[in-house]
Amino acid sequence: xxxxxxxxxxxxxxxxxxxxxxxxxxxxxxxxxxxxxxxxxxxxxxxxxxxxxxxxxxxxxxxxxxxxxxxxxxxxxxxxxxxxxxxxxxxxxxxxxxxxxxxxxxxxxxxxxxxxxxxxxxxxxxxxxxxxxxxxxxxxxxxxxxxxxxxxxxxxxxxxxxxxxxxxxxxxxxxxxxxxxxxxxxxxxxxxxxxxxxxxxxxxxxxxxxxxxxxxxxxxxxxxxxxxxxxxxxxxxxxxxxxxxxxxxxxxxxxxxxxxxxxxxxxxxxxxxxxxxxxxxxxxxxxxxxxxxxxxxxxxxxxxxxxxxxxxxxxxxxxxxxxxxxxxxxxxxxxxxxxxxxxxxxxxxxxxxxxxxxxxxxxxxxxxxxxxxxxxxxxxxxxxxxxxxxxxxxxxxxxxxxxxxxxxxxxxxxxxxxxxxxxxxxxxxxxxxxxxxxxxxxxxxxxxxxxxxxxxxxxxxxxxxxxxxxxxxxxxxxxxxxxxx
Amino acid sequence: xxxxxxxxxxxxxxxxxxxxxxxxxxxxxxxxxxxxxxxxxxxxxxxxxxxxxxxxxxxxxxxxxxxxxxxxxxxxxxxxxxxxxxxxxxxxxxxxxxxxxxxxxxxxxxxxxxxxxxxxxxxxxxxxxxxxxxxxxxxxxxxxxxxxxxxxxxxxxxxxxxxxxxxxxxxxxxxxxxxxxxxxxxxxxxxxxxxxxxxxxxxxxxxxxxxxxxxxxxxxxxxxxxxxxxxxxxxxxxxxxxxxxxxxxxxxxxxxxxxxxxxxxxxxxxxxxxxxxxxxxxxxxxxxxxxxxxxxxxxxxxxxxxxxxxxxxxxxxxxxxxxxxxxxxxxxxxxxxxxxxxxxxxxxxxxxxxxxxxxxxxxxxxxxxxxxxxxxxxxxxxxxxxxxxxxxxxxxxxxxxxxxxxxxxxxxxxxxxxxxxxxxxxxxxxxxxxxxxxxxxxxxxxxxxxxxxxxxxxxxxxxxxxxxxxxxxxxxxxxxxxxxxxxxxx
Ligand SMILES: [Zn+2]
Numbered sequence: 001x002x003x004x005x006x007x008x009x010x011x012x013x014x015x016x017x018x019x020x021x022x023x024x025x026x027x028x029x030x031x032x033x034x035x036x037x038x039x040x041x042x043x044x045x046x047x048x049x050x051x052x053x054x055x056x057x058x059x060x061x062x063x064x065x066x067x068x069x070x071x072x073x074x075x076x077x078x079x080x081x082x083x084x085x086x087x088x089x090x091x092x093x094x095x096x097x098x099x100x101x102x103x104x105x106x107x108x109x110x111x112x113x114x115x116x117x118x119x120x121x122x123x124x125x126x127x128x129x130x131x132x133x134x135x136x137x138x139x140x141x142x143x144x145x146x147x148x149x150x151x152x153x154x155x156x157x158x159x160x161x162x163x164x165x166x167x168x169x170x171x172x173x174x175x176x177x178x179x180x181x182x183x184x185x186x187x188x189x190x191x192x193x194x195x196x197x198x199x200x201x202x203x204x205x206x207x208x209x210x211x212x213x214x215x216x217x218x219x220x221x222x223x224x225x226x227x228x229x230x231x232x233x234x235x236x237x238x239x240x241x242x243x244x245x246x247x248x249x250x251x252x253x254x255x256x257x258x259x260x261x262x263x264x265x266x267x268x269x270x271x272x273x274x275x276x277x278x279x280x281x282x283x284x285x286x287x288x289x290x291x292x293x294x295x296x297x298x299x300x301x302x303x304x305x306x307x308x309x310x311x312x313x314x315x316x317x318x319x320x321x322x323x324x325x326x327x328x329x330x331x332x333x334x335x336x337x338x339x340x341x342x343x344x345x346x347x348x349x350x351x352x353x354x355x356x357x358x359x360x361x362x363x364x365x366x367x368x369x370x371x372x373x374x375x376x377x378x379x380x381x382x383x384x385x386x387x388x389x390x391x392x393x394x395x396x397x398x399x400x401x402x403x404x405x406x407x408x409x410x411x412x413x414x415x416x417x418x419x420x421x422x423x424x425x426x427x428x429x430x431x432x433x434x435x436x437x438x439x440x441x442x443x444x445x446x447x448x449x450x451x452x453x454x455x456x457x458x459x460x461x462x463x464x465x466x467x468x469x470x471x472x473x474x475x476x477x478x479x480x481x482x483x484x485x
Numbered sequence: 486x487x488x489x490x491x492x493x494x495x496x497x498x499x500x501x502x503x504x505x506x507x508x509x510x511x512x513x514x515x516x517x518x519x520x521x522x523x524x525x526x527x528x529x530x531x532x533x534x535x536x537x538x539x540x541x542x543x544x545x546x547x548x549x550x551x552x553x554x555x556x557x558x559x560x561x562x563x564x565x566x567x568x569x570x571x572x573x574x575x576x577x578x579x580x581x582x583x584x585x586x587x588x589x590x591x592x593x594x595x596x597x598x599x600x601x602x603x604x605x606x607x608x609x610x611x612x613x614x615x616x617x618x619x620x621x622x623x624x625x626x627x628x629x630x631x632x633x634x635x636x637x638x639x640x641x642x643x644x645x646x647x648x649x650x651x652x653x654x655x656x657x658x659x660x661x662x663x664x665x666x667x668x669x670x671x672x673x674x675x676x677x678x679x680x681x682x683x684x685x686x687x688x689x690x691x692x693x694x695x696x697x698x699x700x701x702x703x704x705x706x707x708x709x710x711x712x713x714x715x716x717x718x719x720x721x722x723x724x725x726x727x728x729x730x731x732x733x734x735x736x737x738x739x740x741x742x743x744x745x746x747x748x749x750x751x752x753x754x755x756x757x758x759x760x761x762x763x764x765x766x767x768x769x770x771x772x773x774x775x776x777x778x779x780x781x782x783x784x785x786x787x788x789x790x791x792x793x794x795x796x797x798x799x800x801x802x803x804x805x806x807x808x809x810x811x812x813x814x815x816x817x818x819x820x821x822x823x824x825x826x827x828x829x830x831x832x833x834x835x836x837x838x839x840x841x842x843x844x845x846x847x848x849x850x851x852x853x854x855x856x857x858x859x860x861x862x863x864x865x866x867x868x869x870x871x872x873x874x875x876x877x878x879x880x881x882x883x884x885x886x887x888x889x890x891x892x893x894x895x896x897x898x899x900x901x902x903x904x905x906x907x908x909x910x911x912x913x914x915x916x917x918x919x920x921x922x923x924x925x926x927x928x929x930x931x932x933x934x935x936x937x938x939x940x941x942x943x944x945x946x947x948x949x950x951x952x953x954x955x956x957x958x959x960x961x962x963x964x965x966x967x968x969x970x971x972x973x974x975x
Contacts, residue, residue, distance in 0.1 A: 044592060049813075049818075050694040050695075051572075051573045051595060051695070053726060053727050054728065055726060055727075085809050085855070092813060093812065094811075095812055148817060279809070282699035283698050284729075
C-alpha cells in the first residue's frame, strides 16, 4: 500500500517559562536553573509549608495576556485558578496551582508560513500555572536515592495548547519557530530550550485521507529541541502508519522521546491515567482582567513580526530571506530601525546589506551582540561608501576598525587618508600622464583592441593607490581616449 | 481583690498600666496556675514558659522605657495569651494536634499572631485541638483529650477545645482559636466563654494551617465581648500575604458606650429550634433573646430555609478542600517521614502513621467527592447549595440586623460519649456550619447553665463585616447579666 494513504493530525502543548523576576505565587527570585545552587531560591510558600498562601504575580498575568493577544486569543475577564492534585516528590503542596475550566486566554490562532503558503493554526487556550521542582536521581555505590531542588518550584508557566491543525513536520516546525519568535519578541519568555524555558509536547494521530474522524492519539513528551520534535514526530507517523496499514489499532498512550535511542518509549498507558481531581483554588479569588488593565497591556505591545514583515517587504522592498534574518531577533529589528531613523536618506536595502553581511560576520567571529554596536556610527560608515567618500573595499576595512576601536568612520578615514580622489582635475592629469606613459597600448586600443581600456583603467587606479573614485576615472579615461580617435 | 489570673483583658491591661502588676508577675501567676491544674485539664500541647517569661520581662522593660520617653505604648503590651496549635508561631513547635507535625517548627509567624506580637502580647503556649481542627470535642488530638473545666469528665468542645478550656480555667485572659465549622463557637459554648468567628476574609489566614480553606477563620476566645473585640480588632485587616483577605477598614469598637439595643432587629430562625435539641439549651437561648428584647431589641421570627442542607454541604466541601490541603504532608520536606522502600512507600507509610482516623476519614471523603464522575454530583452540587445557604442569610439580613440562635444542640457531653459514631459528632456542628458556609461573622457568649451547672451558649450572626453590631449586642447583654463572669470551681 502506498504511504500517502494516511494523514497526520498533530497538536502541540507548549509549556513556556515566563520571564518574570519573581515566582508565580511568592516573592522568590527566578534563578538560572543550571548555575544557581539547589534550594537557594525558596521560601515557605514555594516549599509548600503548612499555613502558607499563594498570591498572584501580576507581572506574570501581564506577560500571559501579551502572549494571548499575540495569539489572537480572547482574554477572559474572569479566569479561575484550580488545584491539580497528584503526589510527586517534586510537587511541594501535593497539588499544582493551574487553570482548568476557565483559562486566561482562549479561542485564538496563529498564522504560519510554509512552502504551501500561509496557514492558520487554531490555539485552543493558554493558561497560567506554576512549575514543579526538579529531582536528581543518585546512585552511590549501589545505594539509590533522589535529591529534590525546589528552585524551579513555583516559577510561572504559560501552557499554550493548539488544536490538532497541523499535518506535517514542516507545519509543526513552522508553528514552533513562530511561537518562539513571538514569545521572545514580546519578552514573554527567553525561549531558551536548553534551559527548559520552552518545553514541547505533541499529540499525534493518523487517519485515512478520506476519513473525517480523527484517529486515536498518542502524546509524546520530552521534546526538548526542534530536532527532537522533528525526529519524534516522523518516528511516530511512521509507526502509526505501519500499524494502521497492517490493519492494527493505535493504542492511546503517553510516550517519551528518548534522545539516546532516537525512538519513543511508553511512559504510561490509558489505564494508568491520573484523576487529577481539579477543583477551584479556594486560596485565590477569581482573576479579573478588567478593560482598563487589558487596554494598558495592549498599549504596551510593540509592532508584531507580521506587521514588520509586511512593512519591510512593501514599503522597503526587502527580500523575504533578509526580512526573516531581521525579525528573528528583536534586537536586529531595533538596530535596523535605529539606523533608518539616523539616516532617513539611505536606501534601507543598502543598510540591510551591510548589516547582514559584514556587520553580522564580524559580530559572529567576535561573539558580540548587536546591541554593542552604535547604529549612528554604523550608518555614518554606510553613508561614506554610499556617497563615494570611500569605496566599498575600503569601507569594509573602516567598518572593522570602527567596531574594534569605537572611533568614528570619519576619524578613521581622516587619520589614514583614505578619502577617494573625486577631484576631477587631479584625475584628468592622472589619466593623461598614464596615457602618455603607455603610447603602445594607446595605439593598439585606437587600432581596435578595445579590451586595453580596462588595462589602462587599472594603471590609473594603481597610480592613485586605490583611492580614486572608479566611476570618475572610468568616465575621464573614456573621454580622453575618445578625443584621440 | 480578684486573683490576678481571673482578670479580664481589660482588667489586666489596667493593672499593667497602673503598675498594680508587672507582665512578669502576671505571666508567672498564669504559669504557676497552669502547672498546678494542667494535669487535670490538659489544655495545652506545648507550653513555652521560658520564652513567655523572657517576653514578659522584655515587655516590662519596654513599658518603662516608653513611659520615660513619653511615647505611646503598644495596646496589649505584656498581656499573656494562649494560641491554638494550628496557628504558626515562629520557632515554636506547631503540631495541629497531629503526629505528622510532631516536630514541626515553623520559620514564620501567622499574620494574626504577628499582629498581636506587634501589639505586645506574650505567648504562654500552644493549646490543644482536634487533629487539623477536625472535630467537635478535642478528642481527636494525637496529644490526648482536653477536659472541660466545668466537669472534667466532659469534653470542652472542639476543635478549639484547648483554648476554650484555657480561658475558662483562667490559664490565660484570652486565647486564639480557629473556626471552620463552629470550632470557636461550640467550645466557647461548652466552656462558658465568649468567642468570635469573624467574617471570612476579615482576619488573615496566613499561617493558619489550612483545613477547609474557603471556610477557615481565625477567632478569639475571652471572658467578655469587650475583651474579645479588643483582640479581634488588632488582628483584623487586609494582609498582602492572603489574597482572600479583604481590604476593609477596622470598625470602631461596638462595645464602647453601648447602653441599650434600641433599633436593633434580632431574627430568630425557626430552623434552629428543632426536635432533639436539649430543652434547657432552647430555654436558656429563648431567655437570652428576651433579655435582648428587654434592652430594646425588636425580635422577629425568620426563616433560613436551607439550614438543613448545611451539614451535607459542609461535609463535602470541607473534606474536599482538606484532601488537597493535607497532601503536602508526604514526608519529603518536613514532618514525619517513615523509612521507606521507594517514594510511594514513603508517602503511604508516613501518611498512614502520621494521620489519625478522623483525618483519614475526611481525606477519603474529600478525595471521593472530587473524583472524576462524582465531582458534579457531590462537590459541584454542594457548591450550588452553598450559594443558596448564603442567599438565605442575605435575604434575612434585609429585615433583621442580627440572627440569634443556639450553638450546639446540647451542653458538653461526656468524654467518649459519641463513641465511634462520627455522624453523631458531625451533628454537633449543625447550628454553627451555616455561618462558615455563608462567610458571615458569628459571636458566641454564655447565656446560663443547665441543671448540671454546665454552660449554655448562644450565637449572634451578622452581616459580613458587621462584627461591631454583634459585639455591641453581646456587650449590652453582658452588662445586664453575669453568666460570663462565672468561673468553674477547679
Ligand atoms: Zn518562594
